Each structure stands twice: as structure tokens, then as C-alpha cells.
Amino acid sequence: MAPDGWTQAVRERLGLGRLLPLGGAADGAWLAERAAIGVLRGAAAGVTGVCLGTLRVALGDPGAAVAPAVPAPPSALPPGPLRIEADFAATADEPLPQAAWRLRDALLAAASDRLGLAIAEVDLRVTGLLDAAPVSTAATGPTGGNAPGTPRPDGPRERAAAAAVSVPGVLRLTSTLGAPVHLADGHVRVELATAADHRALDVALAVRAAVAKSQDGHPTVAVLVTEVGQ
Template identity: 40%
Template sequence: MTVGSWERAVREQVGLGRLLPLGAAEDGAWIAERAAAGALRRAAAGVREARVTGLRVGPAEDAVAAGGEAGSDGSGSGAQSADGAGNADGAAAGVGPAPVSALPYGELRIAAECDAAADRPMTATAEALREALLRGAEERLGLRVAAADIHVTGLLETPPTAAEPGPPAQGTGTATDPGTSTSTGTGTATGTATGTSTDTRPSTETRTGTDARTGADARTGTDTRTSTGAPAGTGAPAAAAAPQVAGVLDGGVLRDGDHAEVRVVVDSAYRALDVALAVRARTSAATVTVLVTDIR
């Protein structure tokens, strides 16, 4: 890859926004925050008593404002697993440099703002939403999330249906209105109560499974839906197509000497971390990092 093409790729990567670490440091995988937020919104859509209006994910030790989320689209529920054990030549590739704008590895915190049904206690709604987000982060993505803060900022007269994830948040910064209601994770919520609902949940990883729709084992890489070139919408140049792995919809490999950075668009039916591990295992390079740019 030429210097000019690599610089263009870096500019495109910066356009993806903040990148969140997937799994552990040795996994060498990241995901665009906007892609993760979209998947978490879909996970939260099952809580009919709440409608998410803002969602951010950041380092656990930092205070994360929920109102400045980058939008994402797509639909889907549940996640299949892809196996990432071993690579094409039987040796594990090393983890290369982190992508531009990537957060360092460590636990994360979700901050979500929502409107809640007026006919149900806010604390119960906040707890249900927190559970859905933590479960989604683990089962759909593979994020290591230490806590989730839920802020109830408005009331719903009629709960939305499960198919309605709610409109994406607009603008930046915290969207909390001082005059609105906020639910706490403990105690009794009232019309003027403020606070957050926070809890911890250990992360687990499942790295085996098969493609239920094709019957192909994820190890074989026989997913024929993988296309060539760079991930759709990124405009990044690619020296080669991403490895054919179940769960990859689109992708490309950017090479810089002995290092390869693989950018992929992941099917929402698959767990993002498992797909990233399978991609790393099938990429031939001294060091490999994987970046999930979108989930559809």
C-alpha cells in the first residue's frame, strides 16, 4: 500500500469516530462506537416500557454523557457465534498497533437516556433497560462492560412496540433536561427524582457455533455473502478482500509491511467479537488487528 492510500485510509478511519475495544487486549479487535450503539439500541428495543433517546459507550472510569450518540441503522436480534481458534498456518498472529482513535483496552461503561412509561415505576423500567443493555453488550458484541447508567428524562403515555427502538439522538452533549424526571436504580422514583441506575456484570465469551442459515461451521469460512473491497460506506482502499468468514458481510484488508488491518461489516445475527477473532485467525500477517466498522 502506498503512503497516499494509507493516509486516505486513516482519514476514513477517523471519520468512523471513537473505536471501542472488543474482548481482551490479546484479541486485537475494535468496533466503531456508532456500530456498537446501534446494536445496543436493538437489544433495548425489547423493553417496551422504555424508549432510548441517547446512548454512549466509553471507559468505565469516565463519566459518559448519553446525549451525543452517533446514529446507526439496521435491525436484527440474537447473535450467532463464530470460532476464532487458530489461523490458516496454525500459528496465532501477533496483535498490531491499535487503530487511529481507538480507546485502550479496559472495562467500559454504557450511559443511556430514555423516556419511560408513565404507568410503571421508573426504577423497574430502568432496571429492565439496564439488564437488556448489559446482556446485549455481552451476547451481541463481546464488549467488556462494567456498568450501565440509566437516566430517565421523559415520560411515555403509550409504551412503544418492541419493534420500535426509538429515534436516534440528535446533537452532542448530555441531553438531560433539568425539568424532566430521572429514575434511580434504588429507592423510590418521583417526578423530581434524579440519579442513575448502575450495576456490574462479568463478561463471558462464547466462541463456537455454526451458521444456522447455511449449516456451515464458522471454522470453514464458507460464508458466500462476503464481498470484496473495503467495507461499504468507508471509502477506504483495500489491498485484498477480507477472509471469507461466516458473519462477514463486507470487508477489506489494509496492509502496511508485515501488519494487516482488517475492516469488516458484520451480520447482526453474529456476535461481533467472535467474527473478529475468526477473521484474525484467517488473516496471514505477522501482526493483525480487526476493526468492525458496522453491524447490519
């Protein structure tokens, strides 16, 4: 029997993983761990002689986390330095520490340059040796442009949606946590997917500015990036 709407929503929400702080406390942006891992795995696939295993991103020091400047999405992690933890296997063509450094550099570069995550530490663990270098496969992700049509800017929700999709780097609005635009008590939360050729944090900041400008009464704005193009 097909799951009811509530069960399906819970499954989709759990599939996002943690909601990671994107940028710092003042940036008002979060990124689904699932989206972050997709980008990080894509970067690791370009490291020759290495095969990435398990991968997770979490707060490096929960005690160092701070309160966000705007209301966070439900169950989102507070802003603070993040930690990447990963297992990998490598060939014996080079010393394992050298392979680990190449993998670490690739993960850090992707986290910073593609996403905008504040990574304080990368913890890598070797779990095996490879007989041959793995064959790289292209990562897949969201493709295409903005959703068809432009929302009519009638009410505050419609104006926020129109402002968000007008920002370069926004592929489309998404609705994993509910409506793509959530309005409550002087606060606006926008959920979206970003393009592969735009840094996720930069897109989120531009969306925050555009959405705030579209509203009356100077509401706070938060952005949740649920998908990142590969």
C-alpha cells in the same frame, strides 16, 4: 458543491464515533461506536414501556486501560472496561427503577452476547414520563452477503482479503478508514462488517486467525468492525 474526497473521508471517519476495544487486550479487535449503538438501540426497542434517548459508550476508567497486544487503528481507544451511558423515558405502569433494571439488562445482554464488549457499568438517567408505551420499530442495518466475487489471492493484501471474507459471519469488507486491508511494517489491519446472527468478537477473532495464516512472516493482525447487521 460536492465535498472533495478528503472532506468526505473525514466526515465518514467522524461518523463512526469512538473506536471501542472489542474483547480484551489480547484480542486485537475494535468496534465502531456507531455500530455498537445501533445494536444497543435495537435491544432497547424490545423493552416495553421504555423510550431510549441519548446513548454513548466510552471507557469506564481510562486509568485502567492497558496497551493492546497489536497496533491499534488510528485514534482507537485502548482496551479497558467500558461504560454505557443513556437517557430514557418510561411509562408510569411500573416503578421507574424496575424499568431501568429491565433496560440495563437488555443493554448488557446485547453488548455481551451480540457484540463481545466488556461493559463494567451502565449509567441510566430518567429524563421523562411517557403517556403511552412507544411503538417498537425494527432496526435496520447492513444486509446481504459478501461482496460479489472473491479476491484473487495473488499478493499479501489479496490473500488477507480472501481469508477475511471466507470467515462465517463476515458480510463484506469495508473501507471507511482507507483500504479494507492495510499493510504496514509487519502488521495487517482488516476492516469489515459482521452479520447479525454472529457475535462480532467471535467473527473478529476468526478473521484474525484466518488472515494471519494467509500471510508470510507471522505479521500481527488487527480487525476493525465498522458495521454490524441488525
